[in-house]
Amino acid sequence: MRDLIIIGGGPAGLAAAYAAYEKGVRDILIIERDAKLGGILNQCIHNGFGLHRFGEELSGPEYAGRYIAMLKDTGVEVYSDTMVLELRPDRTVCAVSAARGYVELQAKAIVLAMGCRERTRGAISIPGKRPSGVFTAGAAQRYLNMEGWLCGKRVVILGSGDIGLIMARRMTLEGAKVLACVEVMPYSGGLNRNIVQCLHDFDIPLYLSHTVTDIRGDKRLTGVTVMKVDDRRMPIPGTEMDFDCDTLLLSVGLIPENELTRQAGITISKTNGPVVFDNMETSLPGVFACGNVVHVHDLVDFVSEEAARAGSAAADRIFGKLPGESAVSVLTGNAVSYTVPQYIRDSENEKAVSVSFRVNKVMENVTIEVQGKEKTLCSYKRAHMAPGEMEKIVIPRVLLKNETAVTVAIKE
Amino acid sequence: MYDVLIIGCGVVGAAAAYALSRYDLRVAVIEKENDVAMGASRANSAIIHAGFDPEEGTLDALLNVRGCAMAEELCRRLDVPYKKNGSLVISFSPEEDAAIDRLYARGVANGVPGLRVVGYDELHEMEPNLTPDARKALYAPSAGIVSPWDYALAMAEVAVRNGTGLFLETEVTGAKKSEEGWIIRTNRGDLEARYVVNCAGVHSGEVHDMACPHTFDIIPCKGQYFLLDKSEGAKFTHTLFQCPSKVGKGVLVSPTVHGNLIVGPDAVNVPDPDDTSTTAQQLAFIKRAAAKTTSAVDYRAQIRNFAGVRANNSAGGFIISFGEKGWLDAAGIKSPGLTAAPAIGEYLAELLEKDGLALNPRAGFVDGRKVVRFKELSSEEKNSLIARDPRYGRVICRCETVTEGEIVASTRTEIPARTVDGVKRRTNAGMGRCQGGFCGPRVVEILARESGVEMKDVLKDKTGSYILSEKL
C-alpha cells in the first residue's frame, strides 16, 4: 500500500504533491502519461502565468519548471509515460507503461489531477463535409509550439475561448492570415486581456452571436459559412457570410477528463467534474480532485491554490486526521452556473473557506450574496462579471455555523 | 492478363476478392481511393439485417438471409468486431401492428430463423428505454452489428495475402472489348482480364455504361447519422427499427459494435453520388423522428455526425448479372448490401464458374486473421505483450486505449494503414469521444516514421487531405 498517488502531472498534480510533502507525506507517486511533467503548460509558450502565485509573468513551461524545481530532492517519485487506465473504488490504480508494463497500485489517498480535454466538432454538431483542416485549437497549438508545424494559412476560429484567442495571435505572428473569430454567444468566453492582446491588436474581427453553419471541401477544407444567430442561438437566414479558408480552429470549450472518476463510481456534478467538499475530497473518501479535472480554470495560479488544498487534505487523511461529519451544501442562485466546492464541512484550523464559481451572463456593478436560511450572510461587490472569468469569494466559517445550506447568488 | 479484375474495393468488391482468392486464379482489385472501404461501406448503419425486409423470392432476400447466417463464423475467423444483438421492429399504432404481422410472415417465408412477435411487456423488459408508445415488435435474434470497414478490410487483406492484386488510387475510366476479354482503362494505364466484376457501388451505373448498353440508373440516396458516446450506447441492447409506413422507413437507434450509439438515417435522393455532407435540417429531422422510439438519448453526448450514399437503382433490387460477355455486374448494391456481401461474393464466384471459369483450389491458401486489441487483453497478456514489445505499453489514443504497438502493427498488414483515418479504421485510435483531438498529432508522427515520409506528407483521409502546411 502506498501513501499517496497523484494521477496527472500538470500544475494541479505538481502543487498537490508539494503540499502533501510539506505536510510530511514522504511516499508520494505522480503518474503522468506524457514524457514530461507540466501538463498543458508545456504547450503554452506565451507569458501570463504566475502573476498571483509568484508575482511575475512567466511562460507556461517556466511556471511548471518552478514547481518541478520545488519537488527536486523531496523524493517524490514520478512514473512518466505511464497511463492510468482504471481507478477502482478501493483506491487501486491500474496503469500501463512501456517501462513497467501493466501495474496495479493501491494507496491510502489518491489525488485526481487529469485536467481536461477540448470539445470537438462532433460535440457541437457542425454540419457539412468532413475534410482535413478542422482542428481543435489545442491540437493546432501543440503542432505549432511543440513540433514546429503550422497547420494552415487562412484561418477561421470558432469560439472565443482563451486557447482560440491565443492561437489567433500565434498563427498571425507565424504568417497565417486569421480571417475571423466567431462566437455563438453575445459575449466572449475568454479573458478580456486576451481579446485585446490577441484580436484587437491584430485587427482580427470578432463576430459575436455568430456561428459556423457549413464546412466545405472534399479533401482539405476550402471554406466555411458563418451566420448570425438569434437569441435561441438558431442561425438567421439571409445572414450567410462565406470565408475561403484552409483551416478551422475550434475553441469551443473544455470538458473535465473524468472517465476514471466515473469508473470509480464518484459522484459527478454539472461542471462534469466530481462533486467536492471544501478540502477537495470527492464522494469517495480518500480520493481528492483538483485543477481542470474539477472545473475549468482560466488562471493556473488558482489551479495551484486549489491543488495545494487537495494535497494537504490528502496528507490529513493519510495521517488519520478526518474531516468533520456535518456538511453545509452550497447551492447556486441567480446567475450562478456552478460552485466549487458543493459542500463545506467543519474545520478546526481554517478560519475561512474559499468558493469558486462562474456566472452565466455579463453583468456590471452587482453584488455577490451568500444567503443563509434566514438572511444574507455576507456580500461582495463586483464592478464587472462575465462567464469567461472565474470568480472566487472567501467566506468566514463562523457565518456558516447554524446553516445546513447556503446559496451563492448575484444581486443585479 | 488477369483472370478476373474487380472494380471497386468496398465490402462487395472485397467479398468477391475473398471468395475468388481460394482458387488458383490471377485476380486484382482496382480502387480509385487510397484505401479500401472508402464508399458506402464505411458510412452506413452497420447492421447485419436478419432478412425479413426484402420481398420473398427475390435474390436480395436469398443473399440477405444467407449473408446474415455467414456473418458470425466469418467475423470470428477474420477477427472482425461483431455482435449478434438481435433487432426489434417496433410498432407505434394499430395499423403498424398489422404491418409487423406481415413482416413476420415475410421473414418466415424468407427463411429467417427464430423470428417472434413480442408483446408490450416483453418488449419494454427487453428495452427499458423505449417510449410508452412502443406497442409490440418483431424480434429477430439472428440480426447483428458489425464493424463495416473492418469487414471489408479483413476480406480484402486475406485476398491480398493469397495473391490478389490491389491497385489503390487507380480509377477506371473506360473499358474495351478485347479478343479474350476486356481491356480496362485507368488513370495509371490499361489492364486486361478475361472477366470483369463491377463492384463500383454508387458509381456502378457509370462503370456499367463504359462497357454495356445502358440498362439501369443509380439513384443516389443519402442517409445521415448521429454517432454518440458510449454513455448513450449503454442504454440499449438491440437494434431498434421503427415499423416501415407510408411516410417512410423510419430511423433506427442502435448500439454499435464499438459500444457507441448510432441514430439515423434519413433518406434523401441527391444529384451528386459523392455528396456525404450533413445538414442541420436533416439532423434535426432525425432527432425528431428518433424521439418516437426513445426519449432517453442525450444528444449532448454526440461525438460525430456523418452521411453515406446508398446505390438505390431503377431496377429495384441488387443487379447481379452479366451485362456483356465476360462482364459481370454487382451493381446497385444498396441496403442490405453489407449483410449480403459475403453471400454476394460466393454467388459471383458461382456465376463465373457457370460461365466457364475453372475454380481450382489454390495451393497454400491461408484463411483467417488475428488483430491484437490491447484493451481486450487480460493483465497477464498485457504484461507479456509489453515485455516482448514495449510499444504496447505506450497508450496513444486515450479514449479508446489504443497503443503505439497496435498502430505500428496496422501499418504492416497486407493492406497497410497510410492515413490517419486509415489507422482509425484499423485500430479505433481517434474513434472515441475526443475524435482524435489528442492522439491525432501522435498518429501523424508514427505514420511519418513508419512509412518513412515527412509529417507534412501524412494525410488525414483521401488523397489531397493534407494536415500540416508548413514547417517553421
Ligand SMILES: Cc1cc2nc3c(=O)[nH]c(=O)nc-3n(C[C@H](O)[C@H](O)[C@H](O)COP(=O)(O)OP(=O)(O)OC[C@H]3O[C@@H](n4cnc5c(N)ncnc54)[C@H](O)[C@@H]3O)c2cc1C
Ligand atoms: C491552451 C491553454 C492556455 C492557457 N493559458 C493560460 C494563461 O495564459 N495563463 C494562465 O494562468 N493560465 C492559462 N491556462 C490555464 C491553466 O494552464 C490550466 O488551467 C492548467 O494547466 C490546468 O492544470 P491541470 O493540472 O488541472 O491540468 P493539465 O495541465 O491539463 O494537466 C493534466 C495532466 O494529467 C495527465 N493525465 C490525464 N489523464 C491521465 C491519465 N489517465 N494517466 C496519467 N496521466 C494523465 C495529462 O497528461 C496532463 O499532464 C491555459 C490553459 C490552456 C488549456
Ligand SMILES: Cc1cc2nc3c(=O)[nH]c(=O)nc-3n(C[C@H](O)[C@H](O)[C@H](O)COP(=O)(O)OP(=O)(O)OC[C@H]3O[C@@H](n4cnc5c(N)ncnc54)[C@H](O)[C@@H]3O)c2cc1C
Ligand atoms: C446510409 C446507408 C445505410 C446502410 N445501412 C446498411 C445496413 O445497416 N446494413 C446493410 O447490410 N447494408 C447497409 N447499407 C448498404 C451497404 O452499406 C452497401 O450495400 C454496401 O456498403 C455496398 O458496398 P459496395 O462495395 O457495393 O459499395 P461501396 O462501398 O460504395 O464501394 C464501391 C467502391 O468502388 C470504388 N469505385 C467507384 N468507381 C470506381 C472507378 N471508376 N474506379 C475504381 N474504383 C471505383 C469506390 O471508390 C468504392 O470504394 C447502407 C447504405 C447506406 C448508404
